[in-house]
Amino acid sequence: MLRHLDIRNMLLIDRLELSFGPGLNVLTGETGAGKSILLDCLGFVLGWRGRADLVRTGADQGEVTAVFDLPRDHPARALLAEAGITPEDELILRRVNGGDGRKTGWVNDRRVSGEVLRQLSDLLVELHGQHDDRGLLNPRGHRALLDAFAGTDLSKTRRSWAARREARAALDAAHAGLEAARKEEDFLRHAVKELDDLAPEPGEEAALDTARRSMQAAERIRGDVARALQILGPEGAEGAMLDANRWLEGAAERAEGRLDPAIEALARALVELGEAASGVETALSALDFDPLALERTEERLFALRGLARKHDVLADDLAGLAAELRDRLDRIDAGEDQIAALRDGVAAADAAYDKAADALHDQRVKSARLLNKAVAAELAPLKMERAVFETRIDPADPGPEGRDTVAFTVATNPGAPSGPLDKIASGGELSRFLLALKVCLARGNDALVLIFDEIDRGVGGATADAVGRRLKRLSEDTQVLVVTHSPQVAALGQTHFQVAKSVADGMTTSRVFPLEPKARVDEIARMLAGDKVSDAAIEAARALLAG
Structure with missing residues (x-):
């Protein structure tokens, strides 16, 4: 869980300290207020590659510190130990961006490279949005997501692949040895x-x-x-x-x-x-x-x-x-006999791998049907009942995890051609596809902090409410941070932050405030009504908060 975020002299933020809570955390504010800046700063301390001009104008350097709670069984502990850092219950990431562009990172006061931060980020945070190339939109990760959804045990296929590789290596070595020996016979x-x-x-x-x-x-x-x-x-x-x-x-x-x-x-x-x-x-x-x-x-x-x-x-x-x-x-005299025996070993290893890969393929096909059905069930309340989600499984070169490639594809209407998520779906449709898919895939995974960047864009009314309720459901198992313009989503948050921008002495500054109950009513009323907040908007906001 992300517990604390401290930002100093980054972009439009001079000094900001935020404490996040468990469950669903929502960030709201007018367009341009600086909500995306928070994600830029969080991505910076996690080692993500992003924009270069992060230091606030006039400052010598910018700095971001993120504090995570690390349960005893969290996978990040193994990575920390491998990097020579003693894992503790509290994980403190700190990164400084100098005015000259140089970046320096620390983990629990131990200096580390950006690559270590990026490796940690994969185990700490998962970002989803319309321009997400690290999560569900990256087809390279779809096979692993399908296997996680099915609870697939890959150990047998991995063992048979290793045995196959060793058998082929032994045969190749025997061939090479016999060929070299024959040259000096x-x-x-x-x-x-x-x-x-x-x-x-x-x-x-x-x-x-x-x-x-x-x-x-x-x-x-x-x-x-x-x-x-x-x-x-x-x-x-x-x-x-x-x-x-x-x-x-x-x-x-x-x-x-x-x-x-x-x-x-x-x-x-x-x-x-x-x-x-x-x-x-x-x-x-x-x-x-x-x-x-x-x-x-x-x-x-x-x-x-x-x-x-x-x-x-x-x-x-x-x-x-x-x-x-x-x-x-x-050995020359016995070489052919040895090679014949090794060929038999390769054939046996190939057969064992083929059997394991075929069984894995069959399981993936079955799991793909279940995932397609589960996503379809989630799409209906999101007003996308006519859309078709399909998990496509195609042949691939053999490897330790089988001979399949997996890609999530969509068709927005029956009979329309299907294609990759980010190529076929529009902005609002893509957001809802990603949310439905994440709801199906994330069950029981409480190791990651899930961040949704305006994933509710382009939807409203009952659809926005359905989006919010699915985000709420996700937050029952893991911490969720949502940047949203939807009052229906914001009303379901357990912790609510407002992002606002102000100008003083010619300097623009973004600030973030945790909202108390009354201020929260006012913010949701503003999201409902716009600049002029009416009594009806206030009452509607109270109704949303009451559930």
Whole structure:
């Protein structure tokens, strides 16, 4: 509910504070008094795109503040949370228009863009009038209105559409993958054969490199070790030391013991020399290798490294690469089977969507007949019993909400061609069509503040009374604001405001006054009689107010 509107230095208004009540609020006044200015200001704070020259002449800036009560279950709360604004029971919208044309908006003292204000406005206010392009005259919203009237559950169609889209995406991806894989099929088969022939294993490169280096080292030192063994053996040091030992032992008898220590040391040296020769011989045996083994090791190592360079991977990753390429080949081989299965999935998803869309279409056709009948019942009291309202349902491209387009069309007389509301109906007829349609569509929707801008234009007498009573009925479920020239409509309002224009010091100003009971009688009498208010007009006004 719109509780309060504060306007400063906007158009013809210098300072205005209005407090609205629940139910039906009516604004009356002479033509040109400034009633539409209030709607311009409300549209401004709601972020609507409108006229640019809003700031009052002579003022630095204009400002509008609107205060709404926000029930706990109001849909605007979710939008506020999404925008990072903590929802509260009171929603305060404020927007400033600078003299330079720049506009700045706030929601509960949090600065926001005009787009956030516009999104909020769609959940707070609905404007209806002869130039309404945001509500019932916009055919893009007619399908949603019909679904809301019928209480249609769209979840099944939306789920089947999502499943259909996913199935088609999976099939498209499989086709693309198979096509890309086929372009490299020859390469894959050659690469897999090459890798399978080599059969690389993780860690093999390091083992081969270690063995190769060991054999290369053995080849370089074996000659030196063999020569050392020869020098240590009987042809070398061992033979010479044995000869020396014999010579010393032969001379020892005549040396009177002087050679005994040397002979003992030489014996010990012979023992150590034997151990050294044995160790060198053992090492020499260990250094024995097959030159062919070195050649085979090097060939294997070079083959691994060459293949790794070719595929730009580490040698240890060749085995994993082989598995990956083999898997890609398997996918090519199994691709047709997979695509056939995915085609079956797409067919099943299409069938499920078609079934849901057909059921939704049937429900819309049935609901359209009910809506047509309901609108016809509302048109009769509005003196349009000969008019024909039709909800037209035509095929459309498939989507998450079915395959239908919905358009509300009218024919003002039987047999006359039908067409869009705003193209066929005249001003007064259009107002009554919109009202009848809104009465049928708005039942139970108390989230929106409904605003009707001179929707009773061109009607009077019993028709105007019928318009007023339907507005009154709407206001039982939601707050309604009506700008009206009809005394029959104004008399049914629960809160009545008079808009008046005055000129002082060459400056024109619009003012709005809430009317007390006596002033309200005078205003409705003026609406009935014009400039000269007679006693009869006063009595007629009292009768209207008495109901």
